[in-house]
Amino acid sequence: MFADTWHLFLKYTKITLRMPLWTLFTLIQPLLWLIIFTQLFKNFVQAPTDGGSYIDFFVPGVLVMTALFGSSWSGVSLLREITAGSVDKMLVSPVSRVAIVLSRVMHSAVQVVLQTLTIMLVAWAFGANLNLDPINLLLAMVSIFLLGVGLAALSNGFAIILQREEPLVMIGNLMTLPLMFLSTAMVPKQFMPGWIEAVSLINPITYAVESVRAVLVGTPDLGTYGFGVGIMFVFAGLSLAWAVSAFNGLRD
Amino acid sequence: MIRVSGLTKIFEGGNKAINDLSLEVKQGEILALLGPNGAGKTTTIRVLTTLSGFDQGEVEVASFNVDSDPESVRRAIGLVAQKTGVDHFLTGRENLVLQGRLYRMNTAEIESRIIELAKYFELDDSLDRTVMTYSGGMQRKLDIATALIHKPKVLFLDEPTLGLDIKSRQNLWQYINKLNIEQGLTILLTTHYLEEADHLSHRVAIINQGKIQIIDTPEALKNDIHGDAVILNFDSQGPETGDFTYALHEDPEIKDVVWQNDKLHVYVDNGGSAVPKLVHLAEEKGLLIKSLSLSQPSLDDVFLKYTGTTLDEAVKEEGDEWWHQWAGKGGGGKWQKNWDKWQDKIEESGSEEDKAGWQDKMQEWQNKDDSGQNGSASPTKTDNSPQQQSGKQPQGDGEKSQKTNDQPQQSTDKQSESDKQQDWPQQQWAGKDQGDWQKWQQPEKDK
Numbered sequence: 236m237f238a239d240t241w242h243l244f245l246k247y248t249k250i251t252l253r254m255p256l257w258t259l260f261t262l263i264q265p266l267l268w269l270i271i272f273t274q275l276f277k278n279f280v281q282a283p284t285d286g287g288s289y290i291d292f293f294v295p296g297v298l299v300m301t302a303l304f305g306s307s308w309s310g311v312s313l314l315r316e317i318t319a320g321s322v323d324k325m326l327v328s329p330v331s332r333v334a335i336v337l338s339r340v341m342h343s344a345v346q347v348v349l350q351t352l353t354i355m356l357v358a359w360a361f362g363a364n365l366n367l368d369p370i371n372l373l374l375a376m377v378s379i380f381l382l383g384v385g386l387a388a389l390s391n392g393f394a395i396i397l398q399r400e401e402p403l404v405m406i407g408n409l410m411t412l413p414l415m416f417l418s419t420a421m422v423p424k425q426f427m428p429g430w431i432e433a434v435s436l437i438n439p440i441t442y443a444v445e446s447v448r449a450v451l452v453g454t455p456d457l458g459t460y461g462f463g464v465g466i467m468f469v470f471a472g473l474s475l476a477w478a479v480s481a482f483n484g485l486r487d
Numbered sequence: 488m489i490r491v492s493g494l495t496k497i498f499e500g501g502n503k504a505i506n507d508l509s510l511e512v513k514q515g516e517i518l519a520l521l522g523p524n525g526a527g528k529t530t531t532i533r534v535l536t537t538l539s540g541f542d543q544g545e546v547e548v549a550s551f552n553v554d555s556d557p558e559s560v561r562r563a564i565g566l567v568a569q570k571t572g573v574d575h576f577l578t579g580r581e582n583l584v585l586q587g588r589l590y591r592m593n594t595a596e597i598e599s600r601i602i603e604l605a606k607y608f609e610l611d612d613s614l615d616r617t618v619m620t621y622s623g624g625m626q627r628k629l630d631i632a633t634a635l636i637h638k639p640k641v642l643f644l645d646e647p648t649l650g651l652d653i654k655s656r657q658n659l660w661q662y663i664n665k666l667n668i669e670q671g672l673t674i675l676l677t678t679h680y681l682e683e684a685d686h687l688s689h690r691v692a693i694i695n696q697g698k699i700q701i702i703d704t705p706e707a708l709k710n711d712i713h714g715d716a717v718i719l720n721f722d723s724q725g726p727e728t729g730d731f732t733y734a735l736h737e738d739p740e741i742k743d744v745v746w747q748n749d750k751l752h753v754y755v756d757n758g759g760s761a762v763p764k765l766v767h768l769a770e771e772k773g774l775l776i777k778s779l780s781l782s783q784p785s786l787d788d789v790f791l792k793y794t795g796t797t798l799d800e801a802v803k804e805e806g807d808e809w810w811h812q813w814a815g816k817g818g819g820g821k822w823q824k825n826w827d828k829w830q831d832k833i834e835e836s837g838s839e840e841d842k843a844g845w846q847d848k849m850q851e852w853q854n855k856d857d858s859g860q861n862g863s864a865s866p867t868k869t870d871n872s873p874q875q876q877s878g879k880q881p882q883g884d885g886e887k888s889q890k891t892n893d894q895p896q897q898s899t900d901k902q903s904e905s906d907k908q909q910d911w912p913q914q915q916w917a918g919k920d921q922g923d924w925q926k927w928q929q930p931e932k933d934k
Contacts, residue, residue: 238588238591239588239589242585242588242589243585243589246574246577246581246585249576249577249581250574250576250577253576253617254576318570319570319571319572319575320568320569320570320571320572321572321573321574323538323566323568323570323572324566324568324572324573324586324633325589326537326538327536327537327538327561327564327566327568328561328586328589328590329558329561329562329589329590329591330589
């Protein structure tokens with residue numbers, strides 16, 4: 236299974252590397268948000284951001300956003316592969332069924348990690364004050380990776396269930412923005428109306444953001460990080476299990 | 488090598504995609520499943536290659552049970568599906584390597600196999616180019632090569648030459664034939680090209696509505712229909728041709744009369760003696776015969792016999808092309824209804840007047856057809872109709888009408904430009920509701 240996953244992962248990576256422009260495009264949106272939001276709120280925010288500037292507070296949010304936008308479309312290419320017949324070609328071989336889903340999800344998550352690293356570099360150039368020592372960075376990336384796995388798995392699962400691109404894109408659109416705003420990615424909890432705060436508590440994005448923020452901004456808070464990463468781990472695991480079971484049900 | 492008995496697969500909604508299908512393919516044999524789209528060919532292949540489940544029956548491939556031991560089946564078979572499964576962003580070599588990996592082959596095995604296959608399919612020069620740059624025929628070859636990487640015992644080919652031009656198609660036939668002869672590969676292929684089934688396979692199974700109508704060698708199937716076919720093409724069509732057809736129906740020596748496009752197929756025991764008679768009769772009716780040919784029955788005639796339709800007619804159309812409005816889908820359209828109405832009327836009254844009436848009506852409809860032509864493509868361009876170019880629906884009508892024209896029986900004549908008016912409606916019908924056309928032209932034969 237792991238060998239299969241690895242070979243398929245290599246295939247997707249090769250394909251991505253042959254379309255570098257597309258990967259660049261997925262960076263544009265988070266970059267715009269980073270620039271617009273930090274500029275927009277620069278003088279305006281009196282938020283309790285633990286003493287840091289808004290950009291420090293906001294960078295983890297943008298990183299998570301990158302993961303959110305980057306991996307939520309993984310299912311679209313699965314549908315393309317189904318239509319093109321490559322999935323049938325895999326299914327007719329003795330390849331592990333789990334590996335087919337796993338390789339896609341891993342590829343998406345790794346891609347997202349590389350994208351967030353790029354964004355982080357830009358944020359740093361913008362003057363964000365982050366803890367960029369290797370350990371904190373690694374911890375943050377673990378959390379981002381798990382988030383990427385979870386979202387990509389969800390997207391693949393929906394793709395299999397919906398079988399069509401249009402509703403999949405619609406659901407993607409429907410989910411990503413609210414997930415984004417109903418979390419602590421852009422504003423701290425204290426700033427939120429009560430109901431949004433309540434929603435944010437059950438939103439996995441919140442925990443992704445909190446865990447990343449806990450290690451990258453201010454004094455590292457391993458308790459918050461551990462809790463957030465734990466939630467991410469459960470989220471990724473459940474989504475993946477669901478996607479794999481949906482995929483196994485693909486056989487008509 | 489393949490043993491299927493009592494296979495039944497029911498789709499959601501109770502529709503039987505495969506209905507009690509049994510067949511056997513021997514080691515080293517090429518069996519063609521011949522039938523229209525929607526006949527259950529692809530579904531059968533999907534079941535046999537473990538891609539689909541089924542409801543009843545026993546399926547054994549390469550002596551493994553598909554249901555209880557799919558893993559072993561997968562290792563023993565190769566599938567070339569209708570859609571090319573090769574990845575366009577990868578090079579030919581990368582596709583082959585990946586496929587080898589998925590079959591758990593080691594690097595050395597894969598390397599040597601790629602050299603073999605590339606040589607065999609003459610892909611050496613293009614192995615390191617991305618598949619995007621390949622022609623349709625090359626992609627197909629690569630697709631087959633990937634399916635063969637692990638040296639399967641059985642190869643499944645689902646419409647292997649669909650969407651290819653005639654030259655690439657014949658080229659591919661050679662490879663498939665060679666694979667079978669040189670390596671003793673057992674092959675099960677599906678096709679809706681009669682020529683392909685005739686050319687490639689040792690035995691043909693005619694499949695329609697999920698059932699196998701008959702399995703035999705192409706020769707035996709053709710011998711089954713005795714006698715000769717005389718194919719006539721007239722200068723014009725109108726009440727006189729209807730009259731002519733009508734007269735033929737009453738002649739006991741003539742076994743059957745079928746219109747196909749604008750050609751009249753007359754089945755007789757002895758073509759030699761029938762021809763003068765036909766010519767004489769045509770003269771009597773004031774008809775000018777533009778061309779006449781005598782031929783042996785083809786697989787198309789066999790198909791007609793066992794399914795009640797010709798293959799072209801039975802091929803399901805897709806999309807919402809404008810002519811559906813009046814051509815109707817699957818014979819249920821306006822034309823069919825009009826015709827049914829007329830027939831009912833004739834039955835009720837049975838008067839000669841009404842019988843004459845249908846001819847007038849036919850003329851009227853035909854004129855309507857002709858007027859339809861003016862606003863659209865010229866008839867000679869039918870073969871280039873949009874759906875063929877789109878490539879997404881390779882079973883488009885353009886191809887079908889082209890195919891119709893390629894049939895051996897009809898190779899004797901080519902229509903002149905001046906015949907556009909006559910040519911047009913039938914060209915349309917060739918791909919669509921040709922059956923209606925036939926029923927139309929020989930209304931009383933069934934009775």
